[in-house]
Amino acid sequence: MNKRINPAPCNDKASNEVKAVLRYLSELSGKGMITGQHTQTTVQKELRYIEEVTGKLPALCGFELLAYSPNINYGDASEACLIEVEENKNTLDNAWDWALYMRGLITFTWHWFSPFGSRDKGFYSEHTTFDASRAILGGTEEHKRLIADMDHMAELLKPFCEKSIPILWRPFHESEGDWFWWGAKGPEVAKQLYRMMYERYTVYHGLNNLIWVWNSPNPEGYVGDDVCDVISLDVYPPKHTHTDLDKEYMELTAITPANKLTALGEIGVVPSLPMLSETRIPWVWYMTWSNDFGASEEWTTKEELRRAYDHPYAVTLDKLPRLY
Template identity: 25%
Template sequence: MLSFARAQYNLPADSLATNETRWLYGSMQRLSGAGIMFGHHDDTAYGVHFKLKDSSDVHNVTGAYPAVYGWDLSGIELDSLWDINQIPFKTQARLVREAYERGGINTFCWHMNNPVTLKTSWDTSGIYLKQLLPGGSHHEMYRTWLDRAAKYLSSLKGKDGEAIPILFRPFHELTGNWFWWGTDNATADDFVALWQFTVNYLRNNRKLHNLLMVYSTADYYSDWEMMGRYPGDEYVDVIGFDRYQLDTTAQYNYHMKRQLELLQQQADEHHKIASIAETGYQGIPDSTWWTKQLLPLLSTYNKISYLLIWRNNGPEHYYAPFPGQGTAEDFKQFYKSNNIIFNDRLTPLAVYGPQHLQRYNQKLVQKE
């Protein structure tokens, strides 16, 4: 079994990170260049033709689950029983545990409602980030929302009671202006202050030491655009971006290559893990999109740790194939690529440490 020496791998930004969280961070660094993990948002919660039925479109096509599972905290701030996509948080917590127990990786974004108007995260009216900082008019409300999120995140535990490591991606697409935390509602200094307050509060006040922080932008074309709101190395573990194919193949390739080039440079410079935090092609109309479009990009920029495809929410809105969909056969070839890692290849790599793998193997023996 491989071990992770301090001299070999960078440690998480949180000096008190749990053992499993340190193992995961070291494992993700160890895999850099060896393969890119494939992720899918809400994969086991619902698909094109099912909802909350213990299924997976990705698994139904390939026979394997994704390596990375995306989830959303939206709704937890309002003390709701369901997330933004109508998954009961009780069910979501079970699916997170199941992904972890099979050796998969969980990542959370947070489409947090506007704390001033209480409308959705896309409501950019009536708010400036200074209002959420200490001394601001809505600071106490923001702390309450963080308390609710922390209570839920701290409840996500493995079979032996250990905290499940989470790639936590707050304030995503931060270089855009469509969310209330975007560029129109705060200076760079205010954004950095809010990020740092949030991380410090979760670490120090709520004692959450199972979070790897993901700094995820939208579009950028220069180091300044990409890193202009970067909160500092002690507050970030993973650097990534969100970009979808919304135009032609040539345009998608052009923009992705520019952003991936800069991403790998900045990740190397700051000694952080690089990711494509969200991407995809809605409806996937190109029958060879996986092997002719996406795979060549990933093969060229192979220091990327993982990518996450967005959700399958019915026949009019999906990003991963399902049985019978036009790219299903091409997706199978994508799955077989040596450059791509799904959960079946990730499990034996013991990304959370040897004890976790031993427990998983014992569970398989018991099933037999």
């Protein structure tokens, strides 16, 4: 199960900090698991909850970038959408604090309001007329606006690059489904969107601090080993179901014969760290989702949360070595 993983980054110009993180993850694979928690507001109630219950913090913190989308249609948005955007503003400030002062790992999720044609929560395909299949074609208005949005986000990421802060970058997540506009036109289109971003960010913008995380178990849409450092999937088991997710691991690793690092990009419940310590399914991190998933007992009891964070197999913030 635990074959040796080549930690070399897919980007041959990747920073030394990226190389250090990938070396660490490859050495950790099958020997431990990084605890992670997504937060989508500046309040970060999930971190407070975890610390209150366990006395510890996760080694990896996830941050949401939806409010940084440059084309939010405020004039045609529900109250729920407006509240979500407002509460999400300034989350990059939290990311800076986590990276510079807490010295933890960071990962970004971008629920990207479409470049045009959206209303309400415009990252959902049902709320936009934006056609991703036209966006991969040079010369179209969709392509032009897609690149403009990519460039907008790249400028926000550049300061992290200048400070040599590595980012676990997980773009176009859950592209195996049709619920987001980037997956609505099928896996091949989503694959091309990702590869466009990879070239734009590595070649044009020189964002050599990004660790590229592919997030789909669909073999038809796999982006390729040459543009991906980590393969991951999102999974939401039934409430209070804590396992090693071995079936999901087998499904994910079937997308490529290469021995890639594997991660649980999103999960609704905390995995079973005691079980993982026995089976050694080599997930290198998990990231519990936000709100009730990560800040209540609705999905994971306090007892189970403590069991996970106290287990020797778990890498919490206090156990994370300084990597940058």
